[in-house]
Structures are given as C-alpha cells and as structure tokens.
Amino acid sequence: MPLSDAAVRNAKPSAKPRKLSDGGGLHLLVTPTGSRHWRLQYRFEGKQKMVTFGSYPVVSLTEARERRDAAKRLLAAGQDPRVEARLTKLTKSIVAANTFNMVADEYLAKMARERRADATMEKTRWLLDLARVDIGERPIADIKPIEVLAVLRKVELRGRYETARRLPPRLMSRLDRRRGPRGVPARARNLRRCGNFCHPWVRSP
Known part of the structure; x- marks a missing residue:
C-alpha cells in the first residue's frame, strides 16, 4: 500500500x-x-x-x-x-570547482608560457581582474548574461568605452573554451562575434 x-x-x-x-x-x-x-x-x-x-x-x-x-x-x-x-x-x-578565477589564472599562465609581451599580459590581466570582482567565484557553467553586463557597466562608468567594446569577445572566448559547446548559450557565441559592444545580448532570458 x-x-x-x-x-x-x-x-x-x-x-x-x-x-x-x-x-x-x-x-x-x-x-x-x-x-x-x-x-x-x-x-x-x-x-x-x-x-x-x-x-x-x-x-x-x-x-x-x-x-x-x-x-x-x-x-x-x-x-x-x-x-x-x-x-x-x-x-x-x-x-562548482570550475570557476571564472580558475579559468582566468589558467589563461594567464598559458599566455606567460607563450611569452606574450608584457604590455599584452598587463592589459589582459587588467581586463580579467575587472570581471573577477563580480564573477570570479562563480562556476563557469552558471554565469548568466546579466552578470557579464554588470561587469561591462562598471567599465563604462569609468569612461572606458573602448574597453567595454573589447571586453565581451575576450571574456566570452574564455567562457566558451571552458564550458564547451554544451554549456555555451547561442547569445554568448553571438556576443563573441560582435564587432561592437552588444547590450541587446543580455535582453533575452
């Protein structure tokens, strides 16, 4: 029963x-x-x-x-x-253990092994550090578009519009490679291909 x-x-x-x-x-x-x-x-x-x-x-x-x-x-x-x-x-x-911080560290280590120029390393580190503040501890698979937008808004508020335009492709390329095809939303791939800063990317849930 x-x-x-x-x-x-x-x-x-x-x-x-x-x-x-x-x-x-x-x-x-x-x-x-x-x-x-x-x-x-x-x-x-x-x-x-x-x-x-x-x-x-x-x-x-x-x-x-x-x-x-x-x-x-x-x-x-x-x-x-x-x-x-x-x-x-x-x-x-x-x-849960595959956080943005871990991916960022691995990417910087890869750049160092490739002997990238100091200026390139410094700029990339600065860009990634901007994202670390808000999404550093977040698992890559759980990061939402609105969280990336929050990072870009902060960059814009500092008057760094060119950085805000360049950050999405750099940031999303790091997420794409670690998440793989199964974990990457189509809008993330679209943002990566975007030539300009694409706020509309975050408008769809």
Missing part, C-alpha cells in the same frame, strides 16, 4: 531500522536515531542494487516518487540509476 504524507511525517523510530514501503521498490528507511532516508531497490543486469534519494523532509514523498519514476526510466533505457547518480554528483562537483 502506498505511503501517505501523514504516515511519512509521523514515522517513529524503533530499536532497529525499519522500512516503510511505497511500492515500485521505493521505501523510507527509519533509523533508531529518527533519521528517515528514501531508498530505491532495483535489479540491474541480474543483480540486486540500491540507490538513495536523500532524507525526509528535505526530499518529500512526492519528490521521492518522481526520482523513483526517473530511475525506472533509466532502467528501461538500459542505464544503472546508481551509476548515473554518481556521475551526476561528480559532474556537479567539477562544475
């Missing part, structure tokens, strides 16, 4: 861990300490496996069921939900 919100909310701990089944392999594990964890048991390539969906109440009954259904779709497509969950977690951690 499927669980109800009340049954999940009022589940009490006992001396031993106990499972409250919701059907389709999904159950709520109630530990002796009172913690409640969503888990899905399933078979993949003839082996019994299990994947966790998080803890209640952070993950509600409705959300747990949605994740169970998503896992079932993966199984139907011949994919292991546990492996996919691990890959998703790994991808998120890599994306």
